[in-house]
Amino acid sequence: MKEFADRPLRVVHEPLALHLWRMTVWLLNLRLVPRYTERRGGWRAPLRVLRDGLTGPGLALALGSLLLWLLARPSNPAFDLKLAAAGLLVLALSAAVGRLWRPRLALMRLDHAPAVAGQPWCGRVRVSNRGRRTARELWLREWRGPGWRPAPAARSPLIERLDPGDSRVCELSVTPQARGLLELPGVAVHSLFPLFLTRSTVGVPLPLRLAVLPPPLALRLPPLRALAARCLASGAHATRAAGAVEYSHSRAYQAGDPVARLDHRASARRGELMSRVFRGGSELRAAGVAIACDTAVAGFAPWQRRPADAAALDRRLALVLELAAQARAEALPLRALALGGDWQAPADEAALQQAVAGCPPARETHLPAATPAADLLCLLVCEDAGAALLARLAAWRAAGRLVLAFRLAGRGGRSLPPGPGNHELAV
Numbered sequence: 001m002k003e004f005a006d007r008p009l010r011v012v013h014e015p016l017a018l019h020l021w022r023m024t025v026w027l028l029n030l031r032l033v034p035r036y037t038e039r040r041g042g043w044r045a046p047l048r049v050l051r052d053g054l055t056g057p058g059l060a061l062a063l064g065s066l067l068l069w070l071l072a073r074p075s076n077p078a079f080d081l082k083l084a085a086a087g088l089l090v091l092a093l094s095a096a097v098g099r100l101w102r103p104r105l106a107l108m109r110l111d112h113a114p115a116v117a118g119q120p121w122c123g124r125v126r127v128s129n130r131g132r133r134t135a136r137e138l139w140l141r142e143w144r145g146p147g148w149r150p151a152p153a154a155r156s157p158l159i160e161r162l163d164p165g166d167s168r169v170c171e172l173s174v175t176p177q178a179r180g181l182l183e184l185p186g187v188a189v190h191s192l193f194p195l196f197l198t199r200s201t202v203g204v205p206l207p208l209r210l211a212v213l214p215p216p217l218a219l220r221l222p223p224l225r226a227l228a229a230r231c232l233a234s235g236a237h238a239t240r241a242a243g244a245v246e247y248s249h250s251r252a253y254q255a256g257d258p259v260a261r262l263d264h265r266a267s268a269r270r271g272e273l274m275s276r277v278f279r280g281g282s283e284l285r286a287a288g289v290a291i292a293c294d295t296a297v298a299g300f301a302p303w304q305r306r307p308a309d310a311a312a313l314d315r316r317l318a319l320v321l322e323l324a325a326q327a328r329a330e331a332l333p334l335r336a337l338a339l340g341g342d343w344q345a346p347a348d349e350a351a352l353q354q355a356v357a358g359c360p361p362a363r364e365t366h367l368p369a370a371t372p373a374a375d376l377l378c379l380l381v382c383e384d385a386g387a388a389l390l391a392r393l394a395a396w397r398a399a400g401r402l403v404l405a406f407r408l409a410g411r412g413g414r415s416l417p418p419g420p421g422n423h424e425l426a427v
Contacts (some may be wrong), residue, residue, distance in 0.1 A: 002030050003031050003035070004010075004034075005305060006304075007077070007302045010303075011303050025035070036141075036145070037146060038144040038186075038188070038203075040186070049201075052188070052199050053198055054197070054198055055197055055199060055340035058094070058198050061090070064087060066084075068081065068083060068087075069408040090195070093330045094194060096193065097293065098193055098199070099203045101191070101194070101222050101380035102191060102289060103135035103189075103202065104133065105128065105130065105202055106204075107127055107189070108206075109125055109313040110125065111124070112124065112208070114211040117177065117215055117314070118176070118177070118215055118291060119176075121174055121210070122172065123142075123173075123174075124169055124172075125170050125173070125187055127167060127169075129162045129163065130225045134161060134162065134163050134164065135348065136162075136194075137158070137196065138159040139158050139190040139191075139199075140157050140172055140188070141156050141187070141190070142174050142184055142186075143203070145184070145185060147176060147177055147178065147182050148177060149175045149177065150173075150174055157172070172187065176210070179213065179314050179317070179357060181354070181358045182209070182212055183209060183210075184207065184208040185206075186203060186204055186205040186207065187203075188201055188204075189201070211261075211354050211356075211357035213318075215314070215316065216318055217319060217427055218317045219426075219427055221322055224289070224323075224326055224377065228377055230420065231404070246408040250263040250274045251277055252272060253274060254420065256350040286332060286376060286377040287335065288333045288376055289333070289334055289370040290337070290373065290378045291320055291337055291338070291378075291379045292367055292379070292381070293380075293381040293382075294316065294367065294383070294384070295359060295366075296340075296364055296366075297310060297361040298312065302363065310361050312411065313359070316382070316408065319355060319381050319425070323406070334346060334352060335378060336372060337352065339355055339359070340362045343372070365371070367389065371396055372396065372401050374400070378403040379404050380393060380403055381407075381408075382405065382407050382416075383404050383408045383411060383413050384414055385405075385414045385416045390417070403421055404421050404423065406423050406427055407424050408423075409426050409427070410427055
């Protein structure tokens, strides 16, 4: 089912009839009921009262009383309606007492961790009683909205008693449906006092911008320092070891070796291309890492506002988080990050998570034109090794940068050429 955000874009060089046909298909599949986002007040307030005004037992009592009243026949004067009237009277009294006893509360969000798509997320909220009456039977939940599913009522926190001036820290749980930046609008507090039949609701706007990360990958990365040392020992990259760099020996040429390291004398003697290997390059000397990710998604047509399936990009971004965590564990902080654009310097881990959560998909491969800093270990993440990506990879290595390229295999796409520094990861 299509939404308003899926309306086709007008491509200039295409015929107008084709655009009108796409608009017609979009209109035929358009979701007529918009996504609901709960707000305090507004014209939907009566609808929220009907939805949240009764609990499960209260709804059963109301339906039973109405059925008794509807089944009464005017031709049967002996039919007693006292039971139906008693049920409706109990509901009315419960609603009136709950309205008069509605607590005065103050809510505040506490520190929270980022969420993961498809997994329950818990956020902490401090509830304080600012009134002069004891608040009883309080049930908390997040306001409803698109992009997440609230926790079942059985798993929601329930505060049996909250005296005046007291406070309580509760955990609210939601399940985000996809990667992105979610806007949680606020928190609703239901008071089930006195009979657990009706609810009196207190809504507090507490906007929260929640970073939803992609699901983690089921893989185990080798140590980055070991991979870098293997590349440096092969002589395929410039060394950054302490002390002088001395010639060690020559070996047969391998794909990816720079032309500047060719040993012409040994090649003439052996009759084949030979590359020189230098000592001092078996240990990595880097001040940090720079991570670049190809955000191009296959099948992202120019007339589409968003791709039909962004799971491929989510897998790559999950690998970016894995590489950043692996580098941090090996005392290699993240100094530069490029997610479909130029190099950026993330301030901390929270900035990295915000960048990953809000990374948009791209139609074409776009990597930074600037070469990474000379004292950084560059990590490149891709899923389709196209011509543009290989050209940028070759340019960085020709400039003397140590680049480790990682490709997620098994999902289609072109593979990386065999050589030192290129790694295929099966997911």
